[in-house]
Amino acid sequence: MALTIVEDSCTACGACELECPNGAISLKNDVYVIKAKSCTECDGDAPKCQAVCPVDDCIVKAA
């Protein structure tokens, strides 16, 4: 299971990258992406990237 960033919503503020405990978030070609294999959804706690993202519905559960 992993979260994903909606490319069109992301403002590339970078806040989520700093919060991820697994280093799963990085900047790629001017947008931030979540490496699905590294995302643990923060192990049962509230996803930290989602909590810090200033844009509603920008970080969502991967389909």
Ligand code: SF4
């Ligand atoms: S849910 Fe947690 S582990 Fe997954 S990308 Fe966000 S901060 Fe990182």
Ligand code: SF4
């Ligand atoms: S916190 Fe939200 S808007 Fe900022 S880089 Fe991450 S996904 Fe994009």
